[in-house]
Amino acid sequence: MKLVQTIILKKQPRIIGSYTIVGPKEGNGNFGPYFDYVMKDDCFGEETYEKAERKMLESAVTGVIEKAKLSVKDIDIMIAGDLLNQIVSSSYAARAFQFPFLGVYGACSTMAESVAVGSVLIDGGYFDNVVCCTGSHFSTAERQYRFPLELGNQRPPTSQWTVTGAGSCILSLKGEGPRVTMVTFGKVIDWGINDVNNMGAAMAPAVRDTMLRHFKNTKTSPNDYDLIVTGDLGKLGSEILIDLMEDEGITLGVNYCDCGQMYFKRDQKTLCGASGAGCCATVFNSYLMAKMREGQYKKILFLPTGALLSATSTQQGDTIPSVCHAIVIEM
Amino acid sequence: MEDKKRNEAYNKYVSAKIPKTRPWPTLFNSFWVGGVICLIGQGVNDLLLLIFPSLSEQSAWAYTLIVLIFIASFLTGIGVYDQIGKFAGGGSIVPITGFSNSITSPSIEFKSEGIVYGICVKMFTIAGPVIVFGVVSSMVVGLIYWIISLF
Amino acid sequence: MDIFLTYLIVFLIGGFVCMLGELLIITTNMTSARILVTFVLIGVFLEAVGVFDYISDFAKAGINVPIVGFGASLAKGVIGAVESQGLLGVFTGGLTATAGGIAAAIGFAFLFALIFKSHTKK
Incomplete structure (x- = not known):
């Protein structure tokens, strides 16, 4: 039996527009100048943080449509996901629009998953313009996965900071922009880590698996890419990944980086870095897209990872399975 | 079988890789913050006894704890x-103020789900076990004491 | 001078108990709920074996303000109630003795939950 996993796209849909919206803390981070909109506060004028997350996703979609100089009528389908139970934020955000909606969940890898699914749909010739959107909110994730915000406890040194932010992009065959050329769908990998405060270690094996598969199927090596970007492994996770790849005889050099590790400045006290679906979504749709359009990077391998756990599975002592989807973007 | 071995090896590798934080600064912070909270308690207690000399020692303690709980809440x-807690860790968890914090924080957090299903239901998500374990263990102690007193 | 010594002892013992809690957090990665439970149980145990009163006389708020004191009053209450009411005391003693603390915690939590809103961490 042939294991497909990697798809080489024939029509190579283009990312004709991208838009990001982030919270104030993220706006002060390393990628601050690249974001399209920085919120003044995390509530975004709404009563609850959940509603704020919805509104964030909603404005990310309207923002990207505007930025790509399209109108709502031009959009054929929206593919979106987030971290909340039953991906409510995305579904509720989609309620405001008149186009079909596909909800996807890949935890923090959702951005790559939605772009991958969107490109395949376009490549198959069924859709013209696809909106992909992903977001997360620190305060909603914190209360769903961890503790109330006001609880006076300390964060362990391996923990990461969920990004408040949403990113969106439009895939289309018409227009200008970087092309999505290859897609590798990941398998769910579990190497027996059960520490919820150490997501990087739980997710690194998933990247390893997808990366090895991708290099093998496409007959490429790290040197073929200007930049290899992982999602939110964080400081510890990316060090682990470098070790794991070293064991396989693949050296990840200066062209490797991790969104989570780079996201915040050192004095922002986020310990191992950023995480969350919004982390790689906002970096991908702001910094990476801008740099590709400028021509600084010609070929990027983007591999965000997602830890597929729930609060219930953690309490029952289960280990943390993870998944990693890879997409290749070329200018 | 092979997976299990690999997972064990990986877990071992990861725990060796986890950055070791220096424990002394946090331990020191928890020491002095905890000490100060106890000092405040003693101060409140002495003040109460000074103002109301008729208070029994036991009621004075009860008032003291209520005052501390109020302040923490x-x-x-x-x-x-939560910012004190981030700085002091155990220093602000172990005192009764930490108990108060662990009841108030989920109440505030889940206010958005309404008064009954939010505040009231979620109030004990963190402090519930404290009360359950406390009451059950005290019942065990009482039962043992009662059985001994029978003879 | 006497008062100074008392306050010094309160500070040192109170700080030491809290530091033990932090040490547990660092070494075992316990969550705060487990820490609180552990210290309540320690308090119940200390009172049950009759050591707590000696420590309390000496350390005052240093041992009564930490949640250990809460555990001790649970045990103290239950023992007193068993003496006066027999078997019924097993059920009524603990909560009666700690009713003030628990009611205060619930009442103030409810009040402040109505007033305030959770703040995002910086």
């Missing part, structure tokens, strides 16, 4: 207690 409400 208020500091939680205005968003200060």
